Amino acid sequence: MAEVYLNSKFVGTIDNPAEFVQKIREERRKGSLTENLNVHYNEKANEVQLESSKGRARRPLIIVKDGAPLLTERHIKQLERNEISWSDLIKQGVIEYLDTAEEENSLVAFFESELTPEHTHLEITPLAMLGYCTSLVPYGNFNQSTRLNAGSKNQKQALGFYASNFSVRMDMDVNILHYPQLPVVNTIMHDISDYGKHPAGQNIVVAIMSYKGYNMEDAIILNKGSIERGLGRSTYYRPSIAEELRYAGGLIDEICIPDKDVKGYKTEKDYRFLEDDGIIYAEAKVKEGDVVIGKTSPPRFLSSMEEYSLASSTRRESSVNLKHGEEGVVDFVLITENEEGNKLIQVRMRDERVPEVGDKFTSRHGQKGVVGLIVPQSDMPFSARGIVPDLIFSPHGIPSRMTIAHLIEMVAGKVGALGGRYINGTTFDAEPEERLRKELLSLGFRESGVETLYNGQTGEQYRAKIFIGNMYYLKLKHMVANKLHSRARGPIQLLTRQPTEGRAKEGGLRLGEMEKDTFVAHGASLLLKERFDSDRTVVPVCESCGIIAIKDNYKNKSYCPVCGENVEVSDIEISYAFKLMLDEFKSLGIYPKLQLESKY
Amino acid sequence: MADIISEYEDKLPAKMLDEFKENIPKGASDTKVRKILEAAYGEYKNARVCPGEAVGLIAAESIGEPGTQMTLNTFHFAGVAEMNVTLGLPRIIEILDGRKELENPMMEIYLKKPYASGKRIEDLRHLALQIKETKLNDISTEFSINIADFTIEVKLDKERMKEIGVTTGKVMDAISKQLKGYNIKDDKDSIILKARSKEDSFNEAYKTKEKIKGITIKGIKGILQVLPVKREEEFVIITAGSNLADVLQLEEVDAYRTTTNNIFEIEQVLGIEAARQAIINEIFKVIESQGLNVDARHIMLVADTMCVSGTVKGITRYGVVSEKSSVLARASFETPIKHIINAALIGEVDNLNSVVENVMVNQPIPIGTGLPSLSVKPPQKTPKEK
Incomplete structure (x- = not known):
């Protein structure tokens, strides 16, 4: 039972x-x-x-x-x-x-x-134990399993041709690779999934060697000539959206060029691209701060003081402008309405992204790396037949990671490119390496895949034979242009008066708790103080009750809200965060009394 | 020579002086000895930490940085005749928190001369069994309650008893010592317990039944497992579970070398100085087992701070941190509201003497270059001016 x-x-x-x-x-x-x-x-x-x-x-x-x-x-x-x-x-x-x-x-x-x-x-089939992305890795059975994981994860981040109607779509943050190709070394999954309809990489010539140390720590070196011929070139699209919202009391946002007396009016220069309808024109070259869609909104609180103020227009400026660090060309303007019947404007920006130092590339074997140097084609190493690699990969990436398939793909890619055919690299069911080697030999190359290369700058022959072949490389969506950030001074938070956080808000780079500890460990007391001076304030303190006093700049006089005017008030320098904490104590009913003492 | 060395008694540590006594050749001339000592004194002065050096923070960084590389896992050796030991980060946390209940308490029992050699393996076995705690549960096969008269019957495992070397009489003695108010009767293969009080109740009997399972029949309380191990030339008994006080009472045990990994027990039995050394040894053991390299002096400093108050205090908000004099420093660690409310209740004053408080108010910290200051008295104002 x-x-x-x-x-x-x-x-x-x-x-x-x-x-x-x-x-x-x-x-x-x-x-x-x-x-x-x-x-x-x-x-x-x-x-x-x-x-x-x-x-x-x-x-x-x-x-x-x-x-x-x-x-x-x-x-x-x-x-x-x-x-x-x-x-x-x-x-x-x-x-x-x-x-x-x-x-x-x-x-x-x-x-x-x-x-x-x-x-x-x-x-x-043994391939059934792998997922879609993992079965796209050629010769996967020659790789360590962790590398297959990394490899399939990387493929998901690759730039490619995601949809054939991309030019009329309004997707957030998308990239299109300019010259996507089918891999020469493919797997059965490329056929099954119709990979040719959405390819995501390019076949390039890769040499495994060092080049002046600029490919240390997983960096890669790119050939400037190849880049100029379109290698890894992509376009980044990002829409800006504005909507005419309706508010209580029949008030409505208005998409237009804001009047000069609107609250929060920027400068005339910022609105220069707007046409009469308040929307930017296509093909306008915009930079950060430029207004893309002009918009004004009704005042936030109707019964506020502003009602009695002299200004006639109380509308607020609420235009959409390019955020810090953004630039590009206006690609597409869409005027429509949304589900609620409100006027909806979408403006798509386009930015051409040429590979630069710091962009991320990867092969299909979890061998990701960042561009460390872009070398003019004339300085790149070349083979006796005049082949110049598009990319130089560091040999140190191989032994510890044991991505043998990376090496086999290079040989297979070479055979495929020279023989003018696709190579089947399906995991567990691939064209055997031995046959590839034989074919390579018959094509007039060393069967091991190595070749004699020459120093591009001196013309000298390299002592070692360099392993060189063709591979399918992917450009990943992490590009420096989207990440680069620095600041010397800039916006601060309202509450704490400390710098804002994050690139989008042009924030500061935090010197955290552990970094602070290193200053302390070095005994660099005054340097530490200076580092934390970002929210430094000078406040008057009443010496009799120890509470923060009030400075009347108009009368140039200080007085204490508790003890009145006939007390000694001294200025002290503290962090605003501490002053805020004292205020919070007071709100809790705790009396934080400051006892002042001469510093010396 | 000896008198020259004694001149340096208040300048150099005693241990160093002893080394000089041993290592300086007998015939060395006085001037040479003096030269050596002077050079050593110079080196010693150089090696001292400068005033204002942030030793505590450097110790924290020096232990914390390699600590990030420590494997979080504790290794288990299932089925092997090996004790389960907490190692790695969990053990470090256990020590630094000053926990009283350890995950894996352990003892290393060294034996006195005749026993240590292990020539008479029977004696060693006997001793090991004498140390290991045997509970009533271990030597009985069944506990049952007679519902008619509320007696508890314990069926004994005679074979097991023979192996361990206890008789029914001894078992009954042990029970009567640890359980009051019951009559105990021997009934061939079992013993029967009957409550002396007239009020019988099933609940009472059930509670007693569960209670007597844990009664110690033989051995030392808390020692769950024993394992005699040959270490170099002698036999050492390693135990799971720890009870230093009782183990040291045993005649065969070498009390000078026997240790436990329970720092709290060491403090109770041997005192705070021993506990300090135990902390150092235990932390060092973990760090060494992970193949890391941390200077012993950093660990010594941590052990010192844990022990200064006279009892072992963990580096937690209840231990060392609660002893800080500054309210702001305590509040910046953990549970700030508790500290601030309590400080407000008693009107605590923070003199901003230490590092954290000064970072908070953005003032120079009194460490390193921020430590020295001018001490010039300003000219006193004459009474007239006032």
């Missing part, structure tokens, strides 16, 4: 669990039960678990009966002739999906030759 659970809920008991489970499976294969159902018989606990909930990891396997797979030659022929599809195989009960629990009740053979009558399933 076994207990039966459906989606972890007890539903009843069964006398013959093995038979019951068998029956369920048969019914599922026949199609009278949903193929989403999985059964697991736990002999130890003597319970049957039926699962049909979502969020389970499942994978397809070929069903085996009496030591023979149900998938026959006939099926394969039919598939080839496009008479049946994958889902037909599931309907016919040839292939089924198992979840992790049901796998425990199954015996899965890797290859058909291993099948015995005990086996219940057969693996379709």
Whole structure:
């Protein structure tokens, strides 16, 4: 008597669990039960678990009966002739999906030759154990598994051709690679997923060598000539959005060139690109601070003091302008309305991104790196045939990471480029390295892939033979242009008077707790004080009650709000954050009395 | 020579002087000895820390930086005749927090001469068994309650008892000593307990049944496991569980070398100086096991701060930090509201004497270049001027 659970809920008991489970499976294969159902018989606990909930990891396997797979030659022929599809195989009960629990009740053979009558399933292909991105890595079975993880993660960040209608789309933060290519060394997954419709990299010539130390610590060196010919060039798109919001009392935002008497009016120069409708024109070259969409809003509080003020217009300026560090060309202007019927303006900016020092590139094997130097083509090393590498990769990246597939891809890419064909590099099912080497030899190259290179600056032959070949390289979306940041002085926070945080707000670079400790450890007392002077303030303090006094600049007199005018008031220099803390103490009902003392 | 060396008694540490006594050749002339000592004194003066050096912070950085490389994992050796030891970061935290309940208390029991050699392995085995705590639960197969008259029957495992070397009589003695108000009867393979009080209740009997499972029949309380290990030429007993006070009472134990990793116990039994040394040893053990290199003096400084008050205090808001004189410094560590409210209640004054407070108010910190200041008295105003 076994207990039966459906989606972890007890539903009843069964006398013959093995038979019951068998029956369920048969019914599922026949199609009278949903193929989403999985059964697991736990002999130890003597319970049957039926699962049909979502969020389970499942994978397809070929069903085996009496030591023979149900998938026959006939099926394969039919598939080839496009008479049946994958889902037909599931309907016919040839292939089924198992979840992790049901796998425990199954015996899965890797290859058909291993099948015995005990086996219940057969693996379709070893590639089925990998996900989509991981199966895009060529020769993946030659890599350390962690590198495959990193490699597939990197591919997701690669710039490519994400949608063919990109020119009319208004996506946030997107990049388009200018000359995307199909990889010469591909896997079966590239064909299956129609990778040619959304490629994300370029085939380039890579040499593994050092170059003046500029490719230390995973950096890479790029050929300036290649960049000028379009290597890794991309465009960055970012829309600005403005909406005419409606407020209570029939008030509404207005998209226009703001009047000069609007509260918060910038300078005339900032609005110079706006046309009469208050929207920028396409192909305008804009820089940070420039207004893209002019907009005014009604005042925030109707009953505020402003009602009585002399100014006639109390509307606020609320234009959309380019944030700190942004620049580009206006690419596309869209005027429409949103779901609520409000006028909606979207202006898309475009910025061409030529690879520069600091941009991130990667091969498909988790070998990411940042551009360390861009070398004029004339200074790059060259081979006897005049081949100049597009990219120089550091040899130190190889031994500890053990990405053998990176090296094989270079040889395979070389063979593919020279032989004018694509190389199949499917994990576990690739063209063997030996054959590639032989073909390379027959093409007139050293079979190992190394070549004699010459110093581009002196023309001298390098002592060592350099490993050089073709690879598929990806440009990753992390570009310095989006990250570069520095500040000497700039905006501060209202509450603490300390510098703002983050690049978007032109913030300061924090000298944190541990950095502070290093100053203390060096005994650099005054340097430490100077570092933390960003919120320095001078406040008057009443010497009799020890509370912060008031300085009347108009009368040039200080007085204490508690003790009046006839007390000694002295100025002290403290951090504003401390003054704020004293105020917070007061709000808690704690009296923080400052006892002043002569410094000397 | 000896008198020249004694001249330096208040200038150089005693340990160094002893070394000189041993290592300077006997025939060395007085001038040479003096020269040596003078050079050593010069070196010693040079090696001293300058006033205003932030020793505490440097110690913290010196331990903290390699600490980031420490493996967080404790290694478990399942099934191997090896004790489970907390190592790495968890152990460091345990020591520095001054915890009284350790995750894996452990002792190293050294033995006196005849036992240490291990020539009579029977004696060693016997001793080990004598140390290991045996609970009633370990030597019985079944505990049951007779519902009719509320008696508790304990079935004893005679084979196990023989192995350990306890008789039914001894078991009964131990129970009667640790459990009051019950009559104990021997009933062949089991013993029967009956409450002396007339009021029988099932609940009472059940509670007693659970309680007697933990009664110590033999051995030292708290010692859960014993493992005699041969270390170089002698046998050492390593135990899981620790009870220094009782172990030191044993005649066969070499009290000079026997230790525990429970610092709190060392403090109780051997005093604060021993506890300080134990902290240093234990931290050093962890750091060495991780293959890191930290100067012993940094650890000594930490141990000193933990022990200055006379009892071991952890580096927590309840321990060392609560002893800080400055309100602001305490508040900046943990639970600021508690400290500020309490300071407000008693009207505490913060003189801004230390580092953290001065960083908070943005004043020069009294360390390094911020320490020295001019001490010139301003000219006194004459009474007339006032």
